[in-house]
Amino acid sequence: MNRQEIEIILNKVTPPSTPFRQRAQERMDNLTKPLGSLGLLENIVVQLAAIQRKIIPELRKPHALIFAADHGVSEEHVSRYEDHVTEEMAVNIAMETAVSSVLARHNQIPLDIVDVGVKSVVRHPKVIVQKIRAGTHNIVYGPAMTSEDVDRALHVGYEIATEIILRGTDVLIAGELGISNTTSSTAMACALLQRDPREMTGMGSGIDDDHRMHKVNMIAQALAVNQVDPEDYWDVLTKLGGLEIAALVGAYTKAVESGIPIILDGLITTVAALGLVRVNAECRQYFIAAHESHEPSHQALLTAMDLKPLLKWDMRLGEASGALLVFPLLQQGCAILKETATFADARVSNPHAKESLMVEPMPLEHPVRTDFSESERESFYRVIMGRRDIRIYLPDPIPQVVLQRVLMAAHHAPSVGFMQPWNFIVIDNPDIKRRLHEVVEQQRVVAAQNYTDMRQLHYLRLKVEGLLEAPVTICVTNDSHRGGPHVLGRNTIPETDLMSTACAIENMWLAARVEGLGMGWVSIFRKEDVREILGIPDHIDPIALMTVGYTPYFPEIPLLERVGWEQRRPFDDLVYFNRWSCSDH
Template identity: 55%
Template sequence: MNHQLVQRECVADWAVARARVRLQDLTKPRGSMGQLEPLLERLAGITGKVVPRLERPALLLFAADHGVTDEGVSAYGPEVTEEMVVNICMGGAVSSVLAREQGIPITVVDVGVRERVRHPAALVHKVGPGTRNLAVEPAMTRDQAEQAVAIGKDIAEQLIHQGHDILILGEMGIGNTTASSAMCAHLLSCPIEDVLGRGTGINDAALERKASVVKHALALHQPYIQNAWDVLARLGGFEIGALAGACVAASRHGVPVLLDGFITSTAALWAAKVEPTVVDVLLASHVSAEPGHPLTLRALGLTPILDMGMRLGEGSGALMAYPLIRLCCRVMAETATFEDARVTNPHRDPENETLSAHQTPQDAVSTPVAVDFSEAERAAVYKAILARRDIRVFLPDPIPEDVLTRILLAAHHAPSVGYMQPWNFIIIRDRDTLAAIQQIVERERVRAAENYSGIRQAHYLRLKVEGLLQAPVTICVTNDPTRGGPHVLGRNTIPETDLMSTACAIENMWLAARVEGVAMGWVSIYQKADIRRILGIPDHVDPVALLSLGYTPHFPDIPVLERVGWGKRVPLSDIVFEGRWGRRRT
């Protein structure tokens, strides 16, 4: 067993144990959610997240024809496969409706439909124009079987790399319950009568003929089957192989696979024979009316979420079950614990309290909850933070109103203590007003020079500290300490948290401006009374900052004051302490 697999199993065990503790600590009687609680534990194990979040599902549907339909084993003719694939693509099938109503994208892949699929949405990766008749010869060659599995892996990989966090599997192929029954009977070593069902709803005579065909096929191929690949090649279907490949790909990434009915479960059973870790990511959406389905799920160790007698295929049962999975994840994340809700816990278990984040498996990289940002989105956030600069050089070009509105909206979404939102924003475009403010700033700039002497003073006076007359717009950000009334939640002991909140709004504005390509410079050299007088600001409201905004010809690679030699960034190691003041972080 390789190190990566051992590590994944350690993370899974840790996540399951932590999830179990959290479920016991939610404000509900223990076990009151029934089978949904072990489902949540399983999701924690699959994802490695104590609080899993599965919000980006994708339906992956493979379609192919089967030569065995020549034996009259289905109530429908082989032409129906192509017709139904078109129906799915056009949005008229049951699965189409269920997916559309939930905003779930469908990827339809033709891996072996006999005719050309008459819809551009179907991806064409034909292994062949349907399998051969398994009642008289192998359904496919070994090479074709491997090709079908590889196609399933590749498509699943693409969806996973696009950020989909759960794969819903579906299929379409007239005759595929016959192929699945034959595979299932061999893989489970059970009589064909135990697994054979009516498929598309055949009558008694057709069911008897179907049983005879499968028995004959098993007798024909049994002597030549040496391994799992022989089972797929001789008895299976192109879409079954592709489904199995998707299961294998998902297992390698720790992505849950929500199985639909008998055919998808048979494909998963075969995949688990080839790669046993596949079982670890499987979820059973429902149990169908096909007799082989519950046997397959039992062999995989899966408990179905729903039991509604469905036997439709197309991923329909899985699409019915997915909302329940999503809701369970929301319950796990958003339900208060007894401690959080200040509710007496009648079944407090001190032993559970010892299971903490500090017991994360050694060498295991995991977070207890799902991360909402992709790697690219996360990188963009840090890029904006590290690329933010205090700018003094502006072009005269105006900022479009929609851009300015987005920047202000970002500022208004800043955190504030007690949700008091103490800020206001005064947009200043009038040139006379800006000139009056600039005179005040220049006066205070000269006065500030008295704080320095010698070469330091000369250096200071050379610095450009504002761009009020060059920038097309300046925003005065104010702070109202009375907003929210005399008693603001969280502000009783540290009254200046109103000012801290306004500073958060300024930082939000700065980052938003940077990603919009807009430069911003903070002007702070002024007397508040002067700004109040010019802008008509009430006496109890503080003009915290003058922020000049506009486009700039250049964003420096390093902060301007560092570039001109005024100062350097202090090393992070010098300012981070561990546990108490002065104790260096190790």
């Protein structure tokens, strides 16, 4: 990956989606709050919606990348710290005792530190070593790097970002580490924005006024010696920049190529961002400025890219600390857009209804983020299509933990008014199963009277239950009184209690299929018989005996269809739109 390939990628980057931006803005403007009352946070959440192409953005899998490198200009004593501190701080971060490490750990954010140019060997195995060279040359006397150095650093950044994005990262938190890198970054900013070092140079890591003037002079000398082309970002980066800055450019390129937002930290991460914007101005919309440091060059760069920082706390730590601090705010902003009621939802009068942007809904693929991958969705539908009413079982016992999961799935079914009218009686006693089989068999014979001739003979040959063979039978009951005399949502359709319990049965059935268990619904019984056998109170109805166990096989098609009892009705004959439209009903 070299600068030419980077430019090809960046020139193909498209801006975030305007339709999703409009839909997110329309929702934001109709939340139960005054218009614009959350200030800049609202704009950034809407920006995230446009980037993710979802009406409701979510930041679920952040990843912090810190690139570390030393700078030859540190020889000029432009920092309070010697360059060996870069290695020591890299170890501190890897040991999870640095500020960035603490912030990442408390927010459960993976953090990687990558050595692309630290002078010495970094003494910790968690540091990712991709060293291009042991620091840059001193920019006071000539170019910091060669073109080959820059290309190699771009490649490292791009490849590292590719790895984390393939693992599902959906937001990149950018950071850097390197003594004297504010000097190199300020020099780059002066060149790119054609500004005077005297007005662009700050206190860096905490130097005094005398040292600041020394730093100004060193930057001025570097600009004079290198004679960069201010319109050529690569020329400026090569002659004045750092290996960690080039690596950041590579990582950013992969992020914007993948449609992933980037949270910038301070000056160094921002001067890297300008490289992308210089190639393609649309890249600007993928960046979020966490804060504005006290460095004048940082402020100038943010202004040049029209990036508005969330915080102005005079931070000057680096190592992604500002970006890590801001990340929870962005998550909470997304949660506000997702969970806050609109005026219509809350039935609150909307004082600015006419002012809010009313955007016509339009067909959008996946307007909100899905919780499941494509393979998970395919598996889910395969479970539904593969569910069968099983009557043949192996005698092998069901592990208790598996049975518990199946029952828990049933208990998490939806129910009207959250009444949860179900109970489950787990039956593995052979005598009880035999008594249940007897009463079911009696009613099976009685049910045969509903058919005549060949249909009756066909029915009597069917195996309609497996109570004796299955190791477990679950009696599912329904309590129509649970929830009191009136249940929310049950005013005009009292049988919604039965509908709710049926949902529990379906959940249990699907869970059993996932666990490799067969399950069959036995419904041919008198309620009073089952009540007596199982000691069920009179006001509670047993509505299903579900036989459960391992089965030799799951038929490709349902049993009753296979034996010719009934065929699946055509789907199109059963689905209407807006009105009942079947002519034969």
